[in-house]
Amino acid sequence: MGEVDPAFIQDVEHRPKLAATHAEGIPLIDLATLSSFSPSDSVVTASDAAFKGLVAEIGEACKKWGFFAVVNHGVAAEKRERIEREAREFFGQSLEEKKKVRRDEKRVVGYYETEHTKNVRDWKEVFDFAVREPIVVPASPKDGEEAITEWINQWPEYPPGLREACEEYTQELEKLAYKLMGLIAQSLGLPANRFGEFFKDHTSFARLNHYPPCPTPHLALGVGRHKDSGALTILAQDDVGGLQVKRKSDGEWILVKPIPDAFIINVGDIIQVWSNDMYESVEHRVMVNSERERFSIPLFFNPSHYTMVQPLKELTDEHNPPKYRPYSWGKFLVARMGGNFKKLDVENLQIYHFRV
Numbered sequence: 382m383g384e385v386d387p388a389f390i391q392d393v394e395h396r397p398k399l400a401a402t403h404a405e406g407i408p409l410i411d412l413a414t415l416s417s418f419s420p421s422d423s424v425v426t427a428s429d430a431a432f433k434g435l436v437a438e439i440g441e442a443c444k445k446w447g448f449f450a451v452v453n454h455g456v457a458a459e460k461r462e463r464i465e466r467e468a469r470e471f472f473g474q475s476l477e478e479k480k481k482v483r484r485d486e487k488r489v490v491g492y493y494e495t496e497h498t499k500n501v502r503d504w505k506e507v508f509d510f511a512v513r514e515p516i517v518v519p520a521s522p523k524d525g526e527e528a529i530t531e532w533i534n535q536w537p538e539y540p541p542g543l544r545e546a547c548e549e550y551t552q553e554l555e556k557l558a559y560k561l562m563g564l565i566a567q568s569l570g571l572p573a574n575r576f577g578e579f580f581k582d583h584t585s586f587a588r589l590n591h592y593p594p595c596p597t598p599h600l601a602l603g604v605g606r607h608k609d610s611g612a613l614t615i616l617a618q619d620d621v622g623g624l625q626v627k628r629k630s631d632g633e634w635i636l637v638k639p640i641p642d643a644f645i646i647n648v649g650d651i652i653q654v655w656s657n658d659m660y661e662s663v664e665h666r667v668m669v670n671s672e673r674e675r676f677s678i679p680l681f682f683n684p685s686h687y688t689m690v691q692p693l694k695e696l697t698d699e700h701n702p703p704k705y706r707p708y709s710w711g712k713f714l715v716a717r718m719g720g721n722f723k724k725l726d727v728e729n730l731q732i733y734h735f736r737v
């Protein structure tokens with residue numbers, strides 16, 4: 382066992398307890414009613430009551446945890462298995478091969494192995510790709526500069542099936558993302574399509590994560606504590622486990638137990654702002670272990686770059702005034718992605734910087 386690079390070592394208060402608590406986990410929600418329900422049904426039926434129950438469950442989960450797991454979500458198991466297989470093949474190559482599709486300041490999506498979260502290096506390697514290509518974003522994070530640019534995927538030569546596997550998988554997940562946004566809208570008392578307009582040219586991307594075994598799992602993290610800055614995250618994790626959520630009720634780090642075929646959903650910062658803090662984006666992190674490598678695939682569902690993110694008018698009034706000033710999602714994203722390439726002297730951009 383060699384010395385671990387000090388760049389990976391977490392401050393004492395952020396080191397994980399390896400015997401993490403399993404107690405009172407995140408809610409598990411069955412989406413089966415969704416496939417039997419069509420919103421155009423004019424007759425009130427039993428499925429209508431079931432649907433209302435589902436919307437209420439989603440609302441409760443968003444309020445209490447900001448995280449939930451879903452089953453019977455309609456995503457074909459073969460598509461998920463295929464992308465998981467291709468991801469293993471890709472990461473199994475030499476560093477030299479993987480670096481051929483490495484991310485840099487110009488090619489913002491691709492392979493990356495030196496990401497830092499809150500200035501501590503993460504024990505992981507990743508491969509990012511745009512869900513809808515190209516991702517159109519502002520060329521500069523600075524206000525007043527109007528030029529736009531495009532982020533284009535970099536596909537490796539090997540494995541040859543990776544691209545198709547990624548594209549087919551994210552097509553399915555995109556449908557699930559819209560369904561979930563519809564349910565979340567309804568749980569806030571809004572029309573199902575309330576968020577639709579924000580995603581016309583969505584800037585969503587997906588990430589293949591590989592967490593190799595770590596000789597010092599008590600000192601390092603796969604991903605340090607953070608909140609997701611987009612609207613919604615849909616995560617596929619394998620059977621190893623390691624994702625922990627900071628429980629809102631007491632601040633304990635709770636392990637998210639792997640459930641075969643389930644997806645883990647979490648509210649991102651944008652839903653927090655849209656809902657004026659009714660639903661909060663919750664901190665999470667990833668533990669690593671010394672024996673088994675772990676793979677996960679989050680999809681970050683993000684609005685169009687020109688979206689001005691602000692609390693929805695329907696959810697604010699004189700007793701509950703907007704808690705955030707409007708901010709440009711595109712500028713925010715570009716500032717964050719730019720900041721990801723180096724250790725920063727200052728903390729990167731966060732929604733609380735826009736708090737009124």
Ligand SMILES: O=C(O)CCC(=O)C(=O)O
Pocket residue numbers: 588590604609616618623624665666667677678679
């Ligand atoms: O690997 C995981 O379980 C979660 C990863 C994560 O939180 C992220 O990439 O934002």
Ligand SMILES: [Fe+2]
Pocket residue numbers: 607608609665
């Ligand atoms: Fe995350």
